[in-house]
């Protein structure tokens with residue numbers, strides 16, 4: 155099939171590349187000429203394990219093309235995915251201007267009947283707005299469907315190639331047949347594409363993220379209770395996760411959830427509810443607990459030292475999670491700002507988010523170290539914010555030798571408390587001790 159993907163962010167680029175890999179001819183379009191120039195020169199604008207290799211292979215095989223021209227991208231296109239950003243607007247609503255502009259351009263440049271697919275995370279009812287725009291601009295018959303994306307940054311290729319499920323909201327048999335054919339290589343017979351009405355598909359995306367965010371806030375709240383009651387949240391986590399009705403994933407307490415999706419989607423569900431006269435009370439708490447959790451590390455450090463003024467704090471990990479350089483709504487931002495606000499000096503290291511962090515913290519006196527032990531040198535405490543693999547087994551003897559004071563605050567519960575204490579450190583974990 156000839157496929158067009160509008161938007162070359164995480165979702166668009168991964169979607170386009172994976173469909174090309176399954177044998178289709180895919181043209182990825184972006185209105186940003188710098189991005190397209192970079193892609194055409196063999197570069198990949200985002201850090202995502204495995205993506206670069208796949209892009210190069212499919213470009214070489216001439217199945218994957220990049221352009222800024224709708225005329226070029228839409229020539230003979232049978233399916234057009236809209237995968238552009240939906241930043242939150244001022245009132246908390248997702249801003250649909252890019253989605254609707256893409257729909258208008260798709261309509262204007264169609265050269266044959268086309269299935270137009272919303273892949274961006276959009277509020278319930280958006281597909282109807284896309285259809286209304288297409289009605290005004292399209293020169294050929296069209297179908298609109300909703301196909302939300304569930305990929306995780308850092309595991310995006312695998313999530314796309316081996317999805318837990320594919321959700322597609324359709325309103326016609328033709329769209330259903332096209333989408334079933336497109337996803338056939340990626341789904342198994344026992345887990346076929348889940349077809350449903352369009353509004354349900356749109357809401358499924360938000361419901362999944364809001365549910366996962368709720369699990370995390372629940373565990374962060376439980377961690378606070380464990381600290382007060384002298385229980386170990388890691389044991390409680392294992393104990394409840396073994397119940398098949400609960401399951402193990404997404405039960406890790408930590409420094410709060412961040413990224414471009416959870417915080418935004420939790421807010422979007424509350425906004426959607428408000429518009430129809432409902433108060434999604436539970437999610438208000440989820441958000442509040444998360445805001446509090448992002449301040450946990452700084453409060454722990456402040457309580458240990460009495461005052462952070464003049465102290466040097468080392469921070470390991472800045473990205474909102476491992477295997478990405480993404481710092482959107484990263485808890486590390488709250489941590490670093492909290493430390494600076496308390497008069498501390500901050501020396502941080504992240505394996506890949508260094509450049510992003512340098513821009514973000516520009517002129518604010520945050521020292522960005524090239525490697526983890528350089529960040530810890532002379533520090534009064536070491537704070538673990540992002541659980542990169544390279545931080546999981548620290549050389550405790552080395553740390554002991556270079557730090558000014560032996561204090562470890564583990565925001566992800568990845569270090570062995572006993573080992574740390576045996577090596578002479580004061581160790582704090584989340585929900586593991588007072």
Ligand code: UGA
Nearest residue numbers: 303304305306307404405406408410411412413415474475
């Ligand atoms: C999330 C969803 O997991 C994807 O399914 C979805 O497609 C995506 O949002 C999206 O809407 O586009 P992502 O934001 O890439 O993916 O990252 P996650 O791996 O879900 O992590 C989100 C945050 O939760 C991170 O800050 C992470 O550290 C935190 N987290 C995760 C915890 O604090 N505890 C956990 O147990 C799991």
